[in-house]
Amino acid sequence: MIEPRILAVRTKILKKNDELARRMRAEFVASGVLVTNLVSSPGTGKTALLLETMKLLIDRGRRVAAIVGDLETDNDARRLAESGAPVRQIMTHGCCHLEADMVRDHLDGWDLGQLDYLFIENVGNLVCPTSWDLGESLRVALLSVTEGEDKPLKYPGLFNTSDVAVITKIDLSRACEFDRGLALKNIEAVRPGMVVLETSAKTGGGVTEWTDFLEQKKGP
Amino acid sequence: MIEPRILAVRTKILKKNDELARRMRAEFVASGVLVTNLVSSPGTGKTALLLETMKLLIDRGRRVAAIVGDLETDNDARRLAESGAPVRQIMTHGCCHLEADMVRDHLDGWDLGQLDYLFIENVGNLVCPTSWDLGESLRVALLSVTEGEDKPLKYPGLFNTSDVAVITKIDLSRACEFDRGLALKNIEAVRPGMVVLETSAKTGGGVTEWTDFLEQKKGP
Numbered sequence: 001m002i003e004p005r006i007l008a009v010r011t012k013i014l015k016k017n018d019e020l021a022r023r024m025r026a027e028f029v030a031s032g033v034l035v036t037n038l039v040s041s042p043g044t045g046k047t048a049l050l051l052e053t054m055k056l057l058i059d060r061g062r063r064v065a066a067i068v069g070d071l072e073t074d075n076d077a078r079r080l081a082e083s084g085a086p087v088r089q090i091m092t093h094g095c096c097h098l099e100a101d102m103v104r105d106h107l108d109g110w111d112l113g114q115l116d117y118l119f120i121e122n123v124g125n126l127v128c129p130t131s132w133d134l135g136e137s138l139r140v141a142l143l144s145v146t147e148g149e150d151k152p153l154k155y156p157g158l159f160n161t162s163d164v165a166v167i168t169k170i171d172l173s174r175a176c177e178f179d180r181g182l183a184l185k186n187i188e189a190v191r192p193g194m195v196v197l198e199t200s201a202k203t204g205g206g207v208t209e210w211t212d213f214l215e216q217k218k219g220p
Numbered sequence: 221m222i223e224p225r226i227l228a229v230r231t232k233i234l235k236k237n238d239e240l241a242r243r244m245r246a247e248f249v250a251s252g253v254l255v256t257n258l259v260s261s262p263g264t265g266k267t268a269l270l271l272e273t274m275k276l277l278i279d280r281g282r283r284v285a286a287i288v289g290d291l292e293t294d295n296d297a298r299r300l301a302e303s304g305a306p307v308r309q310i311m312t313h314g315c316c317h318l319e320a321d322m323v324r325d326h327l328d329g330w331d332l333g334q335l336d337y338l339f340i341e342n343v344g345n346l347v348c349p350t351s352w353d354l355g356e357s358l359r360v361a362l363l364s365v366t367e368g369e370d371k372p373l374k375y376p377g378l379f380n381t382s383d384v385a386v387i388t389k390i391d392l393s394r395a396c397e398f399d400r401g402l403a404l405k406n407i408e409a410v411r412p413g414m415v416v417l418e419t420s421a422k423t424g425g426g427v428t429e430w431t432d433f434l435e436q437k438k439g440p
Contacts, residue, residue: 041261041262041263041344041367042261042346042367042368042371042374042375043261043364043366043367043368043371070374071347071374071375071376071377072373072374072375072376073370073373073374075370075373075374094347094377096316096345096347096348123347124261124346124374125316125345125346125347125348126262126344126345127291127314127316127343127345127348128316128347128348144263144366146263146364146366146367146389146392146396147261147262147263147366148262148263150293150295151262151263153292153293153295154262154290154291154292154293154295154344155262155291155292156291156292157291157314169366172366172392172395172396175392175395176366176392
């Protein structure tokens with residue numbers, strides 16, 4: 001479906017993005033900041049979970065910042081700023097994913113050496129963000145119980161390029177008749193051995209375990 | 221963010237798509253089939269609503285068919301085939317939206333003159349499908365109560381290119397603390413006067429009204 005010419009140009013741009021992302025990752029690692037890229041459908045609850053996570057990390061004395069991508073509005077950045085952490089909004093004005101240079105341009109003035117965690121909340125989209133490396137050390141695939149258990153089978157690219165899966169809105173499992181066993185089986189089918197965490201930003205369920213997982217990834 | 225070269229190639233491909241879509245629309249209209257393109261996030265419940273809609277139309281003696289787009293799996297086509305209608309699956313293998321030529325290639329052997337309704341269920345994605353005309357006469361933006369009331373503000377492109385908005389999963393409104401007034405206000409802010417229908421495929425709520433709306437659009 002994709003014409004050879006556009007494929008060639010796209011490959012070149014992706015390569016440029018990957019090279020920048022690699023340099024950014026080296027800088028993030030050298031600075032000791034764990035960079036996490038959160039990818040999901042629109043409405044999976046990335047912002048709600050991230051807000052609770054940031055609050056908990058701040059309570060534990062960690063230094064946290066976030067960059068949020070959306071086509072339009074700075075709603076999410078304003079919500080996350082409630083945590084007290086520095087937060088910046090990338091408005092992509094129609095672009096369906098974040099790219100490494102957008103992230104780089106929004107780091108200006110932040111001292112990475114003074115951060116423990118940098119969260120990047122991607123544009124809500126299960127497809128396009130998977131092709132764009134942002135220099136993160138941890139890519140998270142989020143899936144809400146309201147979306148259906150078959151998403152890993154339908155969007156294997158996301159689960160295959162992610163380091164961990166987070167199921168969100170588990171408080172709605174019963175109302176949605178969510179088949180947990182089937183969802184876990186589908187994740188396992190696409191990515192055997194993938195770590196799966198189950199959370200509810202509303203009740204706080206699983207948020208501690210998820211935050212502990214991040215702390216473990218961050219290391220001392 | 222998009223380089224001038226890729227933009228030029230992309231514009232040319234979009235133009236080619238639009239020309240094909242225009243020819244397809246003329247053929248659809250001449251054949252008397254109403255073609256509807258359903259666009260939403262992954263997990264909004266397009267398939268569930270469409271299955272109920274197709275069953276009801278068939279009960280009313282209408283002749284119905286559907287084409288379903290997904291990156292992988294033919295799960296949705298198999299679900300829709302329960303209606304008894306002819307259904308075909310487009311597997312895009314990584315492409316995040318449907319294009320007019322994919323639809324055209326899947327019409328082969330179907331006599332459009334023998335159809336009243338053709339539904340095209342797009343790939344779950346709020347961004348990319350908006351740029352690709354499939355020759356439809358009716359584009360539907362679907363939004364579930366689980367996704368949050370701000371989606372129209374965040375994804376204005378979809379609402380601005382759609383003819384009608386359908387709110388899905390209204391049976392979960394209470395569990396999700398869905399603010400109906402705010403959602404309607406946000407749709408109105410982006411697209412003043414837009415018709416909004418509210419449905420639950422699970423309880424059947426609003427499915428008759430939505431189907432009546434389609435029948436009205438179809439005409440005698």
